[in-house]
Amino acid sequence: MHVPDGFIDAPISAATAVVAAGAIAVSLRGARRELDERTAPLAGLVAAFIFAVQMLNFPVAAGTSGHLLGGALAAILVGPYTGVLCVSVVLLMQGILFADGGLTALGVNITDMAITTTVVAYAVFRGLVKVLPRTRRSITAASFTAALLSVPAAALVFTLLYSLGGTTDVSLGKVATAMIGVHLLIGVGEAAITALTVGAVIAVRPDLVYGARGLEQRLKLRVNGELVDAQAPLAPAAPRTSRRKLWITGLAASFLLAGFVSFYASSNPDGLEKVAADQGIDQKAKEHASADSPLADYGVRDVDDARLSGGLAGVIGVGVTVVAGTGVFWAVRKRRGTTSQAA
Structure with missing residues (x-):
């Protein structure tokens, strides 16, 4: 759903840039409370993983594909504030290095793909875990539902922004119907990826999943003949995967997905591209500044082999994103420590 330059006019693009900067x-302030020495490296890895999986377009309808947006996944794994930053780092890398998503439309894309998806997904997730049984399966189910709803929510926000600043005269009703319809289908893929990933991390390190913090099951223990409440951890006690091993495994998976699996991704246009072509939204699209x-x-320019070129680009993208993301989150973490000491 990367919006290119020219879809939205300058005033609305500028307004969303202000919204994005404020968010x-x-x-950045909220992430100081979410990140600690354990989760700061994980946040950088989450950004790299989202970059990698976004290269894997999956078919959703005839001639249309979709890809992960990532807001739900990031919010549940590392927290909503950090999640906004994760997706924003990805969008920045994609816009500057890969000419994916317009630079003048960066505010639109952050507002739509980072802010909207993260806020909607985390609100739905928190609402569900409060009423569902406090189990690992409940967290996975809540992750699925939250991710599923976040994608059409982003499509709705794009439609709203287009109604305010669209550069072509197209029926708003047709745009809304087409955008929300196709992104409901894309949401199913988003939900499956999010639930599988969250479930996999919970299985090995539930303590590192932000959305699972504080979730415990009530057990009864008999003490001196009386039943009393006891707290049991979300996952059964077992040898934990070390943070380093988890980070290395996640990074290796990201490199594999971006460097190899991406070659087999669907080449069909994604939901926004298809709707834009069908409805004429792209009539005034501009060439990307990058x-x-x-x-x-x-x-990679001058690499003629398509498989090698795309694979190298994916590996470079994952590497740059994990370095940039980790740098940002370590700086935020360090700032938290400095602020705490000053206080």
């Missing part, structure tokens, strides 16, 4: 500023980037369109 990032708030998220169209001459050596990594534009997820390929």
Whole structure:
């Protein structure tokens, strides 16, 4: 759902840039409370993983594909404030290095893909875990539902922004129907990826999943003939996977997905591209300012072999994103420590 330059006019693009900047500023402060020495490296890994999985377009309808947006996944794994920053880092890397998503539309994309998906998904997730049984399966189910709803919510926000600043004269009703319809289907893929990933991390390190913190099952213990409440951890006691091993495994998976599996991704246009072409939204689309980037369109310039070119671009993207993301989150974590000491 990366919005290119020219879809939304300058005033609305500028307004969303202000919204995005404000949200990032708030998220930087909020992330200080969410991150600690254990989760800061995980946040950088989450950003890299989202970058990798976004390269894997999956078919959703005739001639249409979809890809992960990532807001729900990031919010549940590392927290809503940190989640906004994770997706924003990905969007920034994609826009600057890969000419994916317009630079003048960066505010639109952050508002739509980072803020909307994260806020909606985490609100739905928290609401569900409060009423569902406090089990690992409940967290996975809540993750699925939250991710599923976050995608059409983003489509709805794009439709709203288009109604305010669209550059072509297209029926708003047709745009809304097409966008929400196709993104409901994409939401199913988003939900499956999110639930599988959250479930996998919970299985080995539930303590590192932000959305699982504080979730416990009530057990009864008999003490001196009386039943009393006892707290049991979300997952049964077992040898834990070390944070380093988890990080290395996650990074290796990201490199594999971006560097190899992405070659087999669907080549069909994604939901926004398809709707834009069908409804005429793209009539005033502009060439990307980074169209001459050596990594534009997820390929390495002067590398003729398509598989090798795309694979190298994916590996470079994952590497740059994990370095940039980890740097940002370590700085936020360090700032938290400095602020605490000053207080």
